[in-house]
Amino acid sequence: MATSESTVIEVHNLGFVYPSSPGREPVRALDAITFSVERGQIVLLLGPSGSGKSTLCRALTGLVPHTTPGVMEGSVRIAGSDTRERPVNASARVIGMVFQDPDSQLFSTTVEDEVVFGLEQLGADEEIMDAAVADAIRLLKIDHLRHSTIDALSWGERQRVAIAATLATAPSVLVLDEPLSGLDAESASALVGTLSALRAGFNLTVIVSEHRTELLAPVADREVVLEEGRLVADRVLSARQGSAVRHPGCRASLPYRQRPGSCPSVEIRGVCFRYPGQSRSALDGVNLDLYPGEVTVLIGANGSGKSTLLRMLNGIIRPERGTVAVRGRPIARRPVADIAREVGVLFQGADYLLFSESIADEISFGPRNLGVSGEECARRTADVVRSLGLDGIPPGSSPLSLSIGERQRVAIGSVLAMETPVVALDEPTLGLDSERKLRLGALLRGLADRGRTVVVATHDRPFGDACADRTVTLHGGRIVTDERNPGPGFGCR
Numbered sequence: 001m002a003t004s005e006s007t008v009i010e011v012h013n014l015g016f017v018y019p020s021s022p023g024r025e026p027v028r029a030l031d032a033i034t035f036s037v038e039r040g041q042i043v044l045l046l047g048p049s050g051s052g053k054s055t056l057c058r059a060l061t062g063l064v065p066h067t068t069p070g071v072m073e074g075s076v077r078i079a080g081s082d083t084r085e086r087p088v089n090a091s092a093r094v095i096g097m098v099f100q101d102p103d104s105q106l107f108s109t110t111v112e113d114e115v116v117f118g119l120e121q122l123g124a125d126e127e128i129m130d131a132a133v134a135d136a137i138r139l140l141k142i143d144h145l146r147h148s149t150i151d152a153l154s155w156g157e158r159q160r161v162a163i164a165a166t167l168a169t170a171p172s173v174l175v176l177d178e179p180l181s182g183l184d185a186e187s188a189s190a191l192v193g194t195l196s197a198l199r200a201g202f203n204l205t206v207i208v209s210e211h212r213t214e215l216l217a218p219v220a221d222r223e224v225v226l227e228e229g230r231l232v233a234d235r236v237l238s239a240r241q242g243s244a245v246r247h248p249g250c251r252a253s254l255p256y257r258q259r260p261g262s263c264p265s266v267e268i269r270g271v272c273f274r275y276p277g278q279s280r281s282a283l284d285g286v287n288l289d290l291y292p293g294e295v296t297v298l299i300g301a302n303g304s305g306k307s308t309l310l311r312m313l314n315g316i317i318r319p320e321r322g323t324v325a326v327r328g329r330p331i332a333r334r335p336v337a338d339i340a341r342e343v344g345v346l347f348q349g350a351d352y353l354l355f356s357e358s359i360a361d362e363i364s365f366g367p368r369n370l371g372v373s374g375e376e377c378a379r380r381t382a383d384v385v386r387s388l389g390l391d392g393i394p395p396g397s398s399p400l401s402l403s404i405g406e407r408q409r410v411a412i413g414s415v416l417a418m419e420t421p422v423v424a425l426d427e428p429t430l431g432l433d434s435e436r437k438l439r440l441g442a443l444l445r446g447l448a449d450r451g452r453t454v455v456v457a458t459h460d461r462p463f464g465d466a467c468a469d470r471t472v473t474l475h476g477g478r479i480v481t482d483e484r485n486p487g488p489g490f491g492c493r
Helices: 054-060 111-121 128-140 156-168 186-202 306-311 359-370 372-388 402-415 434-449 462-468
Strands: 007-018 027-038 042-046 069-076 095-098 175-178 205-209 220-225 231-236 266-273 283-290 296-297 321-326 341-344 422-426 453-457 472-476 478-484
Touching: 007 054, 007 205, 027 054, 027 069, 027 205, 027 220, 027 231, 042 054, 042 186, 054 069, 054 095, 054 175, 054 205, 095 156, 111 128, 111 156, 128 156, 156 186, 186 205, 186 296, 205 220, 231 372, 266 306, 283 306, 283 478, 296 306, 296 434, 306 321, 306 341, 306 453, 341 402, 359 372, 359 402, 372 402, 402 422, 402 434, 422 434, 434 453, 434 462
Parallel strands: 042 205, 042 220, 095 175, 175 205, 296 453, 296 472, 341 422, 422 453
Antiparallel strands: 007 027, 007 069, 220 231, 266 283, 266 321, 472 478
8 A cells, every 4th residue: 555745544454343242243344444545635435334434433533442342453544653552542632533423422511611622631721722612613603502501402513513522623634424414404515615624724634424425525535435344445536526426226216195184193283392591492383283194304404493393292392382282182291101102203313212132122112111912012023124124133133233324223113113103203314325215215105105194304305305295394493384295306315
């Protein structure tokens, strides 16, 4: 592998094997990977879910092998230093990483404290810290959140905070694992512009693992493609060329169906809600009906109220004013366990939803809790595993040993196995590749065709357009548009 003085990343014959876990043999995540990256390049890291992208990102930062159990082969050198010989905290001065799940790296109470945290750990003086924090907050356009508490933010807002906190430490190399997954279109476009500007102004090297490539491809120099832990392509890109990787089916459309009935299964009337200690309302006078046989997609910027609205559906939070009724019965005095028989909700952050020791136990937990027979639980679990393409993974595997895309599918499966009349999914495509998105979209359409009510909050507009009968836009806690979809205009990407 030829290198030069401008080479900042050198990966040679890299392999990594995760140890065995209950019900699962040792897993080879990376196999004989060799490539290098020049200073100032933006490199797209592509491949299907479970191909090894996240493991490679962790290897670049030194988390593999220092904090990740398993066996590493080969070498990774960052700015000339072997990651095996340099502690992770020393590597942090050169390379910064933003993980798929922002909550895994947010430690502070407020946004400002979080952005300054890394600088404090590196011993920066106060004047430098003040300027760096101000710059990072400005770059990520989170000035209005500076004094907000982390737990009051939406997933996408927390993601922007995590990116700002990493940029504040001024690393030479920035590794981003699915940074666009929780961002609305405007925030995603702004982040891509920021990365391009930092590359141009400061020669920042950026490695981005991402399934949403349409925004990143025009600014990327190269794409490195993994499949089953192996490097299968390493291509130079141009702005005109864009990404060469287009997986089969990524432009296919899902069939459109008109709503067959007119009696709503969910009725939301004048709902208002404000989180404790917050000056802004999360929901402000929302009126919405959801119907059987219909897929409704909720869109809107980060913090617009989408996730809060979904939490209302199964009683996790209750309106301060207004009413929510499910199948004609107000939820106000109904216990959550009772509502759970009618409304299944997938929340963001699969890692916080998974707690069982095996995939089979995780998926069947909900039905078992509702008193469903063992035979019926087994049938539902088998159906869900097959529908979500999880049948290639041993059912005794621990969910936490899986890739984030696989964990996401297990979490979705645990909701679908409940077979509730109403299914609500918050950002279900996080971590899913094109093929899995297409499969999920077809599955949701199938549920609606069989008379279920499906509501999806997403920033993935191609996915939403492909499977929605109706698109509802929220802004500042209010519904600003409610439109019938004339038919899927795009495929799932």
